Amino acid sequence: MRIHWTAVYVLWRREMIRYFRTKSRIFGSLAMPVFFLIALGLGFRRMPVPGTDGGTGYIGFLAPGIIGMTLLFSSSMQGMSVLWDREFGFLKEIMVAPVSRVSLVLGRIAGGTTTSMIQGLLIFIASLVMGFRFRGPAALAFGLVFMVLIAFTFIGFGLVFASRMKDMQGFGLVMNFIIFPFFFLSGALTPLENFPWAIRALSYVDPLTYGVDGLRAVLIGASSFPVLVDLAVMTAFALIMLFLGTYFFEKSEGI
Amino acid sequence: MDAIRVDGLVKTFDGFTAVDRISFAVEEGELFGLLGPNGAGKTTTINMLATLLRPTSGTAAVAGFDVARDRDAVRKSIGIVFQEPALDGRLTGRENLEFHTMMYGLGKTERHRRIDEVLTLVELTDKAATLVEKYSGGMKRRLEIARGLTHRPKVLFLDEPTLGLDAQTRRHIWDYVRKLNKEAGVTIILTTHYMEEADFLCDRVAIMDHGQFVALDTPARLKDTLGGDVVSLELEGDTAGFLEDLGRRDWIKRSKFHEDVLSLTMERGERRIPELVVMAQHHGVAVNCVQLRKPSLEDVFLHFTGRTIREQEASQSERNRGMMMGHGRR
Numbered sequence: 001m002r003i004h005w006t007a008v009y010v011l012w013r014r015e016m017i018r019y020f021r022t023k024s025r026i027f028g029s030l031a032m033p034v035f036f037l038i039a040l041g042l043g044f045r046r047m048p049v050p051g052t053d054g055g056t057g058y059i060g061f062l063a064p065g066i067i068g069m070t071l072l073f074s075s076s077m078q079g080m081s082v083l084w085d086r087e088f089g090f091l092k093e094i095m096v097a098p099v100s101r102v103s104l105v106l107g108r109i110a111g112g113t114t115t116s117m118i119q120g121l122l123i124f125i126a127s128l129v130m131g132f133r134f135r136g137p138a139a140l141a142f143g144l145v146f147m148v149l150i151a152f153t154f155i156g157f158g159l160v161f162a163s164r165m166k167d168m169q170g171f172g173l174v175m176n177f178i179i180f181p182f183f184f185l186s187g188a189l190t191p192l193e194n195f196p197w198a199i200r201a202l203s204y205v206d207p208l209t210y211g212v213d214g215l216r217a218v219l220i221g222a223s224s225f226p227v228l229v230d231l232a233v234m235t236a237f238a239l240i241m242l243f244l245g246t247y248f249f250e251k252s253e254g255i
Numbered sequence: 256m257d258a259i260r261v262d263g264l265v266k267t268f269d270g271f272t273a274v275d276r277i278s279f280a281v282e283e284g285e286l287f288g289l290l291g292p293n294g295a296g297k298t299t300t301i302n303m304l305a306t307l308l309r310p311t312s313g314t315a316a317v318a319g320f321d322v323a324r325d326r327d328a329v330r331k332s333i334g335i336v337f338q339e340p341a342l343d344g345r346l347t348g349r350e351n352l353e354f355h356t357m358m359y360g361l362g363k364t365e366r367h368r369r370i371d372e373v374l375t376l377v378e379l380t381d382k383a384a385t386l387v388e389k390y391s392g393g394m395k396r397r398l399e400i401a402r403g404l405t406h407r408p409k410v411l412f413l414d415e416p417t418l419g420l421d422a423q424t425r426r427h428i429w430d431y432v433r434k435l436n437k438e439a440g441v442t443i444i445l446t447t448h449y450m451e452e453a454d455f456l457c458d459r460v461a462i463m464d465h466g467q468f469v470a471l472d473t474p475a476r477l478k479d480t481l482g483g484d485v486v487s488l489e490l491e492g493d494t495a496g497f498l499e500d501l502g503r504r505d506w507i508k509r510s511k512f513h514e515d516v517l518s519l520t521m522e523r524g525e526r527r528i529p530e531l532v533v534m535a536q537h538h539g540v541a542v543n544c545v546q547l548r549k550p551s552l553e554d555v556f557l558h559f560t561g562r563t564i565r566e567q568e569a570s571q572s573e574r575n576r577g578m579m580m581g582h583g584r585r
Contacts, residue, residue: 010357018345089341093402096305097358098330 003106007099011107012114015078019115026119029077033070033123037062040189041130049191061222063127064143064215065188070123071116071150072186072208076179078112079158079245083168101250109155109242116151117144134219142218149234150211156241163248181206188212192224207237256319258283258410258442259304263313266299273299275466276313281444281459283409286436288457289446290552296466297446298338301412304444305335318409331359334408338415338446340395344388348379348398351387352405359406366405373401376431393424400428404435411435413445417452429456450552460552462559469559478550481558482508484524488517488531489544497538524549 019026037059044058085091094104124143134140161174185199186208192200203209214230217223223230259281266274274296281287289297302308304317306326315322318332342351349370356366374380377397387395396416403411416432417425433456436443447453453460454474461471470477490497494512501507501519506527509520521527524547535542 004360006360007358010354014343014346014350014354017350018343021345088344089337089339090343091341092307092335092337093341093343093355094358095307096330096333096335097355098327098360099358100327 002100002103004099004103007097007103008107008110011094011104012110015108015111015115019118029074029119030070030122030126032073033066034126036069036189037066037123037127037130041127059127059130059132060220061191061216062189063124063130063132064219065186065212066127067120067123067147068150068186068208068212068215069183069188071120071147071211072154072179072183074116074119075112075151075154076158076161076174078108078116079155079160080162080171080174081112082108082159082162082249083165083171086162086166087168102246105159105246105249108159109152109245112155112158113148113151116155117147120147120151135221139218143215146211146214146218146230146234149214149231149238150208152238153207153211153234153241156238156243156245159245160241160248163245163252182208185209186212187224207234207241210234210237256283257281257316258285259287259315259317259444261304261313261315264300264303264310264315265312266296266303266308267311272466274303277461277463277466277468278313279461279468279471281442283442284436284440286432286443286445286456286458288453288460289444289463290448290450290453290460290556291446291463292448295463297463298414299466300463301335301414301444301446304329305333305412306330332409333412334403334406334410335412336396336399336403336414336416338418340399342387342395342398342402344386347384347386348374348390349383351398352402355402356405361406369405369407373405376404377401393420396420397424397428400431407439408441410442410444413443415446415448417447417449425452432456450556454552462552462556464560470555474552477552477555479522481550481554482520483522484520484550485548486519486521486524486528486531487544487546487548488519488535488542490515490517490535491541491543492539494538494540497535497540500534500538 041059041062044062047058049058049061082091085094097104134143161170165171181202185203185206187195187203188208192203192209195203210225210230210233213223213225214227214234217225217227217230257280259279261280262278263276264274264278265272265276277296277300289300291297299308303310304315304322306322306329309323317329320328320332322329343354346354352370352373353366356370361369371380374383377400379394379398379401382390382394387398390398396419400413400416403413413432417428420428429452432443432445435441445452445456457474459471459473460477461468462477463469470480472480494517498510498512498517501510507519507521511518519531528545528547532542532545
């Protein structure tokens, strides 16, 4: 199927205009991760965390987790923004456009990834203010790779859910019973090693686990899995979720 | 070539048949109307033709392309103005139009020219930089109509284009739709539940009820099926001779005499009134009052469905309420 790059660009631009026009949304969605950083970062700052002997402290452990959390929430919301467009009628305008459905999905992914990355980077900066230190520019570059993979994965995930739901009713359900468990199971706040084995088994199928672990590996040099394992698993998740998101979006009826 | 060709089109939603085996063709350049109460299946029909819904069975081709197999080609050929606003409120009027024209692949200069053109046309030029969420209902509608035109579609679908608009704006949009059809040659399919709108605008009208077409013809011929105009005469005096004389005229299709008022059905009633008055005088009957009523599409609707469109809508919403309550209980 042909890709119409103009359409991808237009959808991306629309997302940018909307994002920067609603400042309240930017700060609103940053509030929770920042509170987590402050409350947990200060509260547990003297707690020893296994596996982080490099003197990074709890903030070193926590910051990659909160960056992952920010990406998780903002990307799944972006994927599910199809639901908002359906609610406000604009989805019909998008669906009658004479461009391939793949272009529509790519446009949404491009817009969603950009806004999620901006959010993630803002939290990254906030953690620096909180005393987070990382291993230098190369670490940041590799960190960005993991951030993009997390964003792709959960945008695809959001698209799948948005295509299966006809209205906003199921939205809260998805948030509470899927997104939040993804967050807590990922080891974003607490080391995986502390979980009992039954819960840890669930953590191993949570994509965010590998995203956060990968971020820790490259940013602070401490992780549960080898970094290449994290990278391979995250890439696989990202590709699968993008494929599924596209597939379900194409299959769903326009309105 | 026909702009639209529909053959045995069906759409069912969870066992409810919204569109029930309709077939019709629309010629290029025609202004075609789908008239019917809410819930008759008009919007579902339009959505299938615009590739937004997949037909359950049957086939439909728009501008020569099959709506199920050749969706992109169909999308390229059509413009659509939806019943419910389909605008992004967080964008300005101009940004909405830019989004649209870029999606349709127009170049930059062409885009700006056409956007300015359509904005002038719907008189929104000075509101172009305002966020659409601040627009009134009428302004949104005008912007949507403008948007449907920017890419010069071959076939334009208008789903209840004047719903909820004030009389002046409605008139304005009517003139515009006509002009577009006659001068630019755009084939237009519009749905409406306003009788006078269908009558005023459409070359041909399909009357739709419960997912089916109950009649399809030009407004004039549809009205002719009722046998013509009704002339009512309020009479005074001895009417026996006059009535007997009238009985011999074969151009009178029906006659009814009730409480001094004589109602006669005939074609071209306005031409017969003088003759009728002269006849009455001849028989020594005084005519106190004459009324001529042209049949409207409302009468046609009544004729074919046995109810007025208003009654039909009332019962339809009753039915929908019943269905919803049914869902609630489950």
